[in-house]
Amino acid sequence: LLIYIKEKRDKFLNSKQKSYRPAILIILIVLVLAPTLWILFTRMEGQAPVVNLSLDKAALGRSQTLTLTISDEKSGIRRVWIGVLKDGKEVDILKKSYPSAGFFTGGISLTDTIDVPIEPAELGLTDGKAILRLAVWDYSWRKWGKGNQAYLEKEVVIDTQPPKIDIYTTVHNLNQGGAGLIIYRLSETCRDSGVSVGDDFYPGQTGVVDDKNVYLCFFALNPEQGPGTQLVLKAVDEAGNTSEVGFNHHINARKFKHDTIAISDQFINWKMPEFSADFPDITSASAVDQFLMVNRKLRQRNRARIHEITRRSDAQIHWKGPFLRLPNAANRAGFADHRTYKYKGKEIDRQMHLGIDLASVAHSAVPAANDGRVAFAERLGIYGNAVVIDHGFGLFSLYGHLSNIDVTVDQMVAKGDIIGKTGRSGLAGGDHLHFAMLVHGTYVNPLEWWDASWIENKITSKLIAVHAQ
Numbered sequence: 001l002l003i004y005i006k007e008k009r010d011k012f013l014n015s016k017q018k019s020y021r022p023a024i025l026i027i028l029i030v031l032v033l034a035p036t037l038w039i040l041f042t043r044m045e046g047q048a049p050v051v052n053l054s055l056d057k058a059a060l061g062r063s064q065t066l067t068l069t070i071s072d073e074k075s076g077i078r079r080v081w082i083g084v085l086k087d088g089k090e091v092d093i094l095k096k097s098y099p100s101a102g103f104f105t106g107g108i109s110l111t112d113t114i115d116v117p118i119e120p121a122e123l124g125l126t127d128g129k130a131i132l133r134l135a136v137w138d139y140s141w142r143k144w145g146k147g148n149q150a151y152l153e154k155e156v157v158i159d160t161q162p163p164k165i166d167i168y169t170t171v172h173n174l175n176q177g178g179a180g181l182i183i184y185r186l187s188e189t190c191r192d193s194g195v196s197v198g199d200d201f202y203p204g205q206t207g208v209v210d211d212k213n214v215y216l217c218f219f220a221l222n223p224e225q226g227p228g229t230q231l232v233l234k235a236v237d238e239a240g241n242t243s244e245v246g247f248n249h250h251i252n253a254r255k256f257k258h259d260t261i262a263i264s265d266q267f268i269n270w271k272m273p274e275f276s277a278d279f280p281d282i283t284s285a286s287a288v289d290q291f292l293m294v295n296r297k298l299r300q301r302n303r304a305r306i307h308e309i310t311r312r313s314d315a316q317i318h319w320k321g322p323f324l325r326l327p328n329a330a331n332r333a334g335f336a337d338h339r340t341y342k343y344k345g346k347e348i349d350r351q352m353h354l355g356i357d358l359a360s361v362a363h364s365a366v367p368a369a370n371d372g373r374v375a376f377a378e379r380l381g382i383y384g385n386a387v388v389i390d391h392g393f394g395l396f397s398l399y400g401h402l403s404n405i406d407v408t409v410d411q412m413v414a415k416g417d418i419i420g421k422t423g424r425s426g427l428a429g430g431d432h433l434h435f436a437m438l439v440h441g442t443y444v445n446p447l448e449w450w451d452a453s454w455i456e457n458k459i460t461s462k463l464i465a466v467h468a469q
């Protein structure tokens with residue numbers, strides 16, 4: 001019996017051992033193999049770091065700072081290197097290593113943004129063609145522990161010489177609130193050049209002569225920029241090297257008229273509902289608020305729109321000779337009149353009138369002041385039905401308060417072509433034409449552009465001279 005029992009027990013234990021085996025295997029897998037596989041899988045990931053280098057231009061100038069953004073979400077960044085290869089010689093620009101959190105966990109830094117200052121002369125690099133090279137490694141175990149690598153290279157030109165500016169026009173006799181023209185040649189292709197007038201900048205444009213380095217720049221002094229205004233001609237080449245030169249000029253001071261305009265309830269009740277397209281609930285405001293909404297807010301908004309319209313201009317001089325003035329018309333208000341608005345004897349607003357008001361018989365035909373391309377032709381707030389003509393190289397004419405418009409956008413018009421009829425749409429009490437001239441978005445005195453001798457001396461003669469060169 002004892003033997004029998006022992007046999008039974010052994011058999012029982014054997015069977016028990018047999019049924020334990022798969023469970024032990026599962027425990028083994030869960031405790032050892034799975035983490036091992038998981039570590040191998042995550043630590044052996046094959047995704048290269050992501051690199052973003054701000055180098056939009058293929059040129060390195062005298063001094064610049066590149067911004068490098070790198071990231072590696074899976075293993076973290078191990079190190080980064082930047083070098084410049086010039087004439088077979090490699091110059092290190094950046095070497096940076098990042099700490100690891102531990103053998104099994106990878107790098108601490110998943111992302112980094114580095115400003116990389118580069119001054120070729122300091123690095124012993126001379127002007128000419130070179131290759132900018134960049135490499136980033138992560139903390140993956142791949143490549144026998146060296147990590148995944150992101151690599152990029154870019155051909156660049158090292159150019160540490162600023163552009164030379166040769167000014168062709170010798171005399172620049174300017175009026176406060178007036179326009180000017182400067183013509184110059186640059187020693188190399190530049191990404192930006194033009195005249196800065198105080199805080200404003202007027203870009204130069206090529207295309208008027210075959211030499212692609214000859215630039216024309218129409219610039220302006222606004223009505224508040226008198227003698228003493230800083231005028232500087234600037235050029236920035238593709239590598240960011242900048243040249244600035246002054247030029248011979250004289251600014252004549254101009255005094256502008258002061259005017260008082262009485263605003264009546266009758267005018268507000270008659271005119272303001274017209275602006276409900278711009279301010280839907282305008283008529284629920286008080287009389288003064290209605291007027292201020294239009295005279296301040298809408299004026300500002302409309303001027304911004306015109307500035308936007310005049311940002312792009314044809315690189316072609318469409319016009320010739322003096323600009324036309326509305327025939328048989330009397331000047332009603334002048335350029336840069338300083339207007340004070342009064343309501344019931346009390347001052348409520350001040351604005352500057354940036355055009356000339358011309359009154360003829362009602363619904364007079366309005367001629368295009370000169371040749372050009374229609375840049376705008378629709379209703380525009382205080383200007384009512386308005387037309388803007390692009391005469392090229394940043395010069396524009398504007399016609400406001402029209403009763404109807406006879407042209408469409410992009411239509412080419414010749415001097416004298418009828419573009420519409422005078423009226424009193426927008427902020428106008430009576431039938432008249434509001435005529436304005438703009439140079440790269442700055443309002444200038446139309447009197448200059450109507451004046452045949454000003455056109456001849458200040459503009460045409462300079463253009464003829466540059467063509468003869």
Ligand SMILES: [Zn+2]
Pocket residue numbers: 333353355356357433434435
């Ligand atoms: Zn006006």
